[in-house]
Amino acid sequence: MPRPPSPSIPEKEFLFSSLKESLRLDGRQPLETRTPILTFGPDLGWVECAMGKTRVLAQVDAKMVKPPPERPLEGMITIHSEVSPMAGTEYEPGRPSDEEVNLTRMLDKVLRRSDAIDKESLCVLAGQRVWHLRLTIHCLSDSGNMLDCACLAGIVAFKHFRRPEVEVVGDEVIVHHPSERAPVPLSMHHTPFCFTFAYFPDTDTAPVIDPSYMEQRISAGLISIALNAQKELCVIQKAGGVPLSEEQVLAAIDIAVNKAVALDKLVTKRLEEDWKGRKVEVR
Amino acid sequence: MATTFILPGERVRAQHVNLKLGPGLLQHAENDQDTKIISTKAGELQHSANNSKWWIEGNSKRYIPAPQESVVGVVTARSGDGWRVDIGSAHPAYLDGLAFEGATKRNKPNLKVGSLLYARVSLAHKDMEPELECFDAQTHKAEGFGELKGGFMVRCSLKMCRLLLNPNHFLLPLLGSRFPLEAATGLNGRVWVSSKETKHIIAISRCIESVDPDGGGMDEAGVHQFLGTLDI
Numbered sequence: 001m002p003r004p005p006s007p008s009i010p011e012k013e014f015l016f017s018s019l020k021e022s023l024r025l026d027g028r029q030p031l032e033t034r035t036p037i038l039t040f041g042p043d044l045g046w047v048e049c050a051m052g053k054t055r056v057l058a059q060v061d062a063k064m065v066k067p068p069p070e071r072p073l074e075g076m077i078t079i080h081s082e083v084s085p086m087a088g089t090e091y092e093p094g095r096p097s098d099e100e101v102n103l104t105r106m107l108d109k110v111l112r113r114s115d116a117i118d119k120e121s122l123c124v125l126a127g128q129r130v131w132h133l134r135l136t137i138h139c140l141s142d143s144g145n146m147l148d149c150a151c152l153a154g155i156v157a158f159k160h161f162r163r164p165e166v167e168v169v170g171d172e173v174i175v176h177h178p179s180e181r182a183p184v185p186l187s188m189h190h191t192p193f194c195f196t197f198a199y200f201p202d203t204d205t206a207p208v209i210d211p212s213y214m215e216q217r218i219s220a221g222l223i224s225i226a227l228n229a230q231k232e233l234c235v236i237q238k239a240g241g242v243p244l245s246e247e248q249v250l251a252a253i254d255i256a257v258n259k260a261v262a263l264d265k266l267v268t269k270r271l272e273e274d275w276k277g278r279k280v281e282v283r
Numbered sequence: 284m285a286t287t288f289i290l291p292g293e294r295v296r297a298q299h300v301n302l303k304l305g306p307g308l309l310q311h312a313e314n315d316q317d318t319k320i321i322s323t324k325a326g327e328l329q330h331s332a333n334n335s336k337w338w339i340e341g342n343s344k345r346y347i348p349a350p351q352e353s354v355v356g357v358v359t360a361r362s363g364d365g366w367r368v369d370i371g372s373a374h375p376a377y378l379d380g381l382a383f384e385g386a387t388k389r390n391k392p393n394l395k396v397g398s399l400l401y402a403r404v405s406l407a408h409k410d411m412e413p414e415l416e417c418f419d420a421q422t423h424k425a426e427g428f429g430e431l432k433g434g435f436m437v438r439c440s441l442k443m444c445r446l447l448l449n450p451n452h453f454l455l456p457l458l459g460s461r462f463p464l465e466a467a468t469g470l471n472g473r474v475w476v477s478s479k480e481t482k483h484i485i486a487i488s489r490c491i492e493s494v495d496p497d498g499g500g501m502d503e504a505g506v507h508q509f510l511g512t513l514d515i
Binding site for chain 2: 006007008009011012015017018021023024025026027053059089109281
């Protein structure tokens, strides 16, 4: 199937003119994000994140493996992300599109290489047994800004997940079933969130945060900023050719800092609510 | 009659001397004597009052072309004497250069790549790419088809655009009573709307999205209230 056409001429003209008046199609302000809706599944580590009509499902599972000899003291984390044609007609199975490659790389940077999870705490028996965490990201529907949605789903899934309690007696590892002993949450250093800004070819048009599908398609460049609520910057990635000055980048970071604090509160609140609704039997 | 929900592959007991099958139904012959009617999509089974016309009404996001349906498409390329048009189906549709009102070999409309079109599906066959036309095949008059200039294209679910085509549906008359607007509803989940002011087009787009059974599924009273909150 051929690549989808870029938005039609009337659509482009209308969007550029409305964005110039600072009007967005979904009624948001230029610097207003969609409120993410987090839904937790029956299992721990199963999270669905919806931002408008963009929906991403994230799931974490853990397995015990032998660590590679060069890193005997660290657990392993792998991220599987695939964008199937379910997300939108422009995605093809098999051949990863540019957006998909970008999504995979950003997820790796934001969730794994930012050291959000304490890998040493995943070590059970040095050189013998470590936990291998596997995060699977399913993109269910793309309505713009899938990256931020996937990052949020992924990090919340890690926070929601609990691994079984283990006990080491001499050289023997005993894994306790969740019904025997309460599973333990992962030890996390921080919680990075990703925010994407879209810039438009016309320099008079103000940038927008959390672009919708159409805004993303007509934008001249995107900048993705990953940071945590403690104002520690993790990743900045700029895609597209639009030149940005230092002030513009710093302004975007300032906005992202405030958004991260608000988002962190929301995530903590939702996780607490879900945890209260869960009955964990400990015998 | 109670509504019957049906799944793809299910047998439909539709019988009439002059039976007409609509979208979602397929006549399947195993041998000469035994022909049966099976469904090809999920939804509600519907039939006309005298049981001669049967069709399935469901909701989906991907369009499957069917003959005589009006669609909104985007020109993606020139090919030969015509254009390739994206109508949201699995394959691009072909629009012949002569399929316009008053078009001749010398005098053809000039469509650019990226133009929006309102057209009718003239051929939809499972083994061939769909074909479009921009006139009425009998009268050769435009009948409102052709290039759409200005305005904006709203995407919605297939159920929503069928609702909008229903003259008894409340949404377009309600919006029309607030401000002047133009609309061209395609059955492929695309609605072209135009109005003088940007905020009016945004209001139409948001109303269609909130009434869409795939999204909010708002009713008439809800839209009244929603329009009150918008700055129009």
